[in-house]
Amino acid sequence: MNNTQSKKYDFSAYEPKREYLVAALQDVQDSEGYISEDAVKQLSEYFGISRSDIYSVVSFYAQFKFKKPGRHIIKVCKGTACHVRGSGSLLAALEERLGIKEGETTPDGLVSLERVACLGACALAPAIVVNEKVYGRVTLAQLQKILEGLK
Amino acid sequence: MEKIHLTIDGVQIEANKGDTVLQAARNAGLFIPSLCAHKELSPYGACRLCVVEIDNVRGTPTSCTTPAADGMVVRTNTDQLNTQRRRTLELMMSGHTSACFNCDSREDCEAVKPTPAKAGVSTRCGTCSNRSDCSLRKVSLGNFTRDIGLPPIYDPSKVEREDPFIDRDHNLCILCGICVRTCEKVHNGKGAIAIANRGAKARVSSAFGKEWNFEECLFCGACIDECPTGCLTDRWSRWFGKEDGVVESVCPLCPEKCKINLRMKNGRLIGVEKTSLNPDAQLCALGRFGYAQILNAQGRMPRPYAMKDGEMIPSDFGEALARAAEIFEANAGKILIALPETAADSAKKAASALAKKFGADLEFAKFDATSLSENSVKNIENKKYAAAFVAGDYITEGLAQNIANFISFDFFRNKAQRSAQVVFAGAFEDELKTVKKLEGQVALSTLLEALAQKFSLDFGGENLPQISAFKSAKTDKSAVAHAFFGHLVADMVPDFKAFGLPFTRDCEDKKAKSGYEVLEAKTLAPNFHSIKIKAPDMAKYAKPGQFAILMANEKSERSPFTIIDWNEKEGWVQFVLEEVGRSSAELGMLKKGDFLAAASGPLGTPFDFSPFKAGQKALLMGGCYGIAAVYPVARKLKELGVKTTIAIEASTAFMLFFESELKTVADEFIVMTRDGTKGSKGGCSNVYEARGAEFDAAVAVGCVFMMMQCSRHASKTPISLCSLNPIMVDGTGMCGACRVSLGGDTKFACVDGPFFDLGKVDFNELAKRRTAYSLLEIDAMPRHLHSNGGCHK
Numbered sequence: 001m002n003n004t005q006s007k008k009y010d011f012s013a014y015e016p017k018r019e020y021l022v023a024a025l026q027d028v029q030d031s032e033g034y035i036s037e038d039a040v041k042q043l044s045e046y047f048g049i050s051r052s053d054i055y056s057v058v059s060f061y062a063q064f065k066f067k068k069p070g071r072h073i074i075k076v077c078k079g080t081a082c083h084v085r086g087s088g089s090l091l092a093a094l095e096e097r098l099g100i101k102e103g104e105t106t107p108d109g110l111v112s113l114e115r116v117a118c119l120g121a122c123a124l125a126p127a128i129v130v131n132e133k134v135y136g137r138v139t140l141a142q143l144q145k146i147l148e149g150l151k
Numbered sequence: 152m153e154k155i156h157l158t159i160d161g162v163q164i165e166a167n168k169g170d171t172v173l174q175a176a177r178n179a180g181l182f183i184p185s186l187c188a189h190k191e192l193s194p195y196g197a198c199r200l201c202v203v204e205i206d207n208v209r210g211t212p213t214s215c216t217t218p219a220a221d222g223m224v225v226r227t228n229t230d231q232l233n234t235q236r237r238r239t240l241e242l243m244m245s246g247h248t249s250a251c252f253n254c255d256s257r258e259d260c261e262a263v264k265p266t267p268a269k270a271g272v273s274t275r276c277g278t279c280s281n282r283s284d285c286s287l288r289k290v291s292l293g294n295f296t297r298d299i300g301l302p303p304i305y306d307p308s309k310v311e312r313e314d315p316f317i318d319r320d321h322n323l324c325i326l327c328g329i330c331v332r333t334c335e336k337v338h339n340g341k342g343a344i345a346i347a348n349r350g351a352k353a354r355v356s357s358a359f360g361k362e363w364n365f366e367e368c369l370f371c372g373a374c375i376d377e378c379p380t381g382c383l384t385d386r387w388s389r390w391f392g393k394e395d396g397v398v399e400s401v402c403p404l405c406p407e408k409c410k411i412n413l414r415m416k417n418g419r420l421i422g423v424e425k426t427s428l429n430p431d432a433q434l435c436a437l438g439r440f441g442y443a444q445i446l447n448a449q450g451r452m453p454r455p456y457a458m459k460d461g462e463m464i465p466s467d468f469g470e471a472l473a474r475a476a477e478i479f480e481a482n483a484g485k486i487l488i489a490l491p492e493t494a495a496d497s498a499k500k501a502a503s504a505l506a507k508k509f510g511a512d513l514e515f516a517k518f519d520a521t522s523l524s525e526n527s528v529k530n531i532e533n534k535k536y537a538a539a540f541v542a543g544d545y546i547t548e549g550l551a552q553n554i555a556n557f558i559s560f561d562f563f564r565n566k567a568q569r570s571a572q573v574v575f576a577g578a579f580e581d582e583l584k585t586v587k588k589l590e591g592q593v594a595l596s597t598l599l600e601a602l603a604q605k606f607s608l609d610f611g612g613e614n615l616p617q618i619s620a621f622k623s624a625k626t627d628k629s630a631v632a633h634a635f636f637g638h639l640v641a642d643m644v645p646d647f648k649a650f651g652l653p654f655t656r657d658c659e660d661k662k663a664k665s666g667y668e669v670l671e672a673k674t675l676a677p678n679f680h681s682i683k684i685k686a687p688d689m690a691k692y693a694k695p696g697q698f699a700i701l702m703a704n705e706k707s708e709r710s711p712f713t714i715i716d717w718n719e720k721e722g723w724v725q726f727v728l729e730e731v732g733r734s735s736a737e738l739g740m741l742k743k744g745d746f747l748a749a750a751s752g753p754l755g756t757p758f759d760f761s762p763f764k765a766g767q768k769a770l771l772m773g774g775c776y777g778i779a780a781v782y783p784v785a786r787k788l789k790e791l792g793v794k795t796t797i798a799i800e801a802s803t804a805f806m807l808f809f810e811s812e813l814k815t816v817a818d819e820f821i822v823m824t825r826d827g828t829k830g831s832k833g834g835c836s837n838v839y840e841a842r843g844a845e846f847d848a849a850v851a852v853g854c855v856f857m858m859m860q861c862s863r864h865a866s867k868t869p870i871s872l873c874s875l876n877p878i879m880v881d882g883t884g885m886c887g888a889c890r891v892s893l894g895g896d897t898k899f900a901c902v903d904g905p906f907f908d909l910g911k912v913d914f915n916e917l918a919k920r921r922t923a924y925s926l927l928e929i930d931a932m933p934r935h936l937h938s939n940g941g942c943h944k
Contacts, residue, residue: 052344
């Protein structure tokens, strides 16, 4: 990871106490999309917690990412209902068309592909979420259209 | 302190209010097993071994996190608790290399191999440097009856050896968190390591999983000292094993003078430890890792020398002292005395008194200086001094030539000594009280005191010099003292190059530039490597059962290896190497395209196939390197029409290799593992014992213990053979190192062997002879970063 442009974060909304670390991490992730080494360094200085300790917290939670995500995030549901209705082939098709594996981001930074356990939209299986929008009963043809719409 | 009373296992005990149940039990001398509890660290509750039952408390709470209360009734040793502990340990063992715990022959094996065998990586207790001091082993041996049901998972990527001083093998980690908590405590809440990720991926890690040398770790070594398993080890000292004594001392390497504990073994300093987990007692990398390495570094002076008729002649202390005294008396007013400011107080006082008495210039060199002050250098250049006493490597050879009567004191050889009149061989002050020093070595304080006494000087009241300002390396690893007595620290302890310390001795590029080309190199199992080398002559003459002596580089030891396979037409020969010590590690690190400096073979008497006839049955047994070594013999037997049964054994499933190759030459193929994780549980000797009578011949190749076990059943087959592996030097019958005894006869394994009558070999003698050089082998181990060939960035 290179941090050519280093951003100065402002954590002053929080008292420098350990209990506010996760909230501050969420702020960083909201603004940057991920937790960079530089952010951990600044958090470490502000909260007086070692970087390894912060890394331990960040790596514990699945919600935090260490890599800059793509501009669009596609989440493929692999819950039971979606699995039964063929979300496996949706994921395989996405992996093939995007040329990446789940958990990765396309080299041009356009799309990140994620797999989630259940979206709670079992009636719409198989379901995927693109950015914030849920698509239900997705077919391979529909998938192609969705991909074409991403810029 | 308020007292409370509780009952543990029917025993009424008194405890302090505020104690945990575990503390109360331990203070009362009662035993509850535990791995993550540490008396200087706060309760953690990770290992789940200290579970207890308490009346009116639900479930089985961990005693280390449960406060003791008045009237509590606690049970620690019920069937349910013990079952629970066994299952907890079993889960722990599935992530730990546990084969030895499950092995039925563990006690016998450890009687033959009382110390763990050196190995590239630890794959079981038998190859773990921490065996003698392992808490996990102690707890497990008390709880297990060889019934671990889960196979161990091994991941080669969990071995991390890219950092200075510290070897880490997370295959041995049980995530007790002691290292993390120790680091946090020692560094005032800001630890350099933490447990990253979760579940099966959890691992002790620095931020972003980087090398520990990257930023936060200060290399105080506290984590290593507290690690209850063999996961974290001091690369340099690990194979010395557990110390036989600890001596309190003070670190002499910088003006900070930290209290240290010297770890001693057989009168030798094998390591340095902090005195407690208090932040004040923490050590810097130099004290923790450097001191023992400096004291044991190569190039120590064994005895004093004195110039006689233009030649340096070995001398003794009395004579050297008399010469030094003469020089002082004869050159009064024209003398320089120089010693480091970190020298012992009595040495400095005696030096001051001598300087006064003889009107000498006195310099206390800065603790990390590599030369004297500009002023002193100028004076020497201007030939101001007719005599000088310099303790340490502070002046160049050229400069020393300007001093007619130069007296040198140093622990190590230095170039200025060549133009000295008298050279004293230095002993460290610690070597006076604890370490076995050589007769001719003398501590600086002893020397200067003796000199002062010779002139009846009273030096007790002399003032001590002001010590230069210094930055503590406890909180900043770049502040580690660069030099000691004028010698660069990184020259003596090469891992400090990774800290950016200056050095003059670049690491040697030992890689052979020509010789026998490596055509293919691959790792078969942890510590086992296969290499194919280009050696047309060897390929042309090789016969089954023969071996060759290989050397990775010109300075490698000559080690014999069985020729596994060869191809005359293509001109290659294949070997399987087991990584044990330095030379085999050097061979194991070779990659395709590299060269072996030397390969001489084929050597030894080929396997005698003349007694074998088609239709006969042979049992071939291989363990460790022997798994591959039985291959060429089995192939030839099969060609002759002999029915081959190949039995191979390994400690555990992940240590098996060569199975598909062996199947091609086996009519029957049997896999044995000592922990029962693949095939049947046990070793080849079990197969021999049960079925030996079916066979016309049996051949055993493996470690001494495996062959010794097989030898007990040698009478079951008309022919029984083994391939012996003693220490070998020339391989042609000249040196006698490979002498073995067979029923009273003396044979040489290199020319008479390697195959001998299994039933006649004196295996106890063989085991003893094989370990004759074990201490020297440890000294030769590759113990610095990039010590094989590749130089540090």
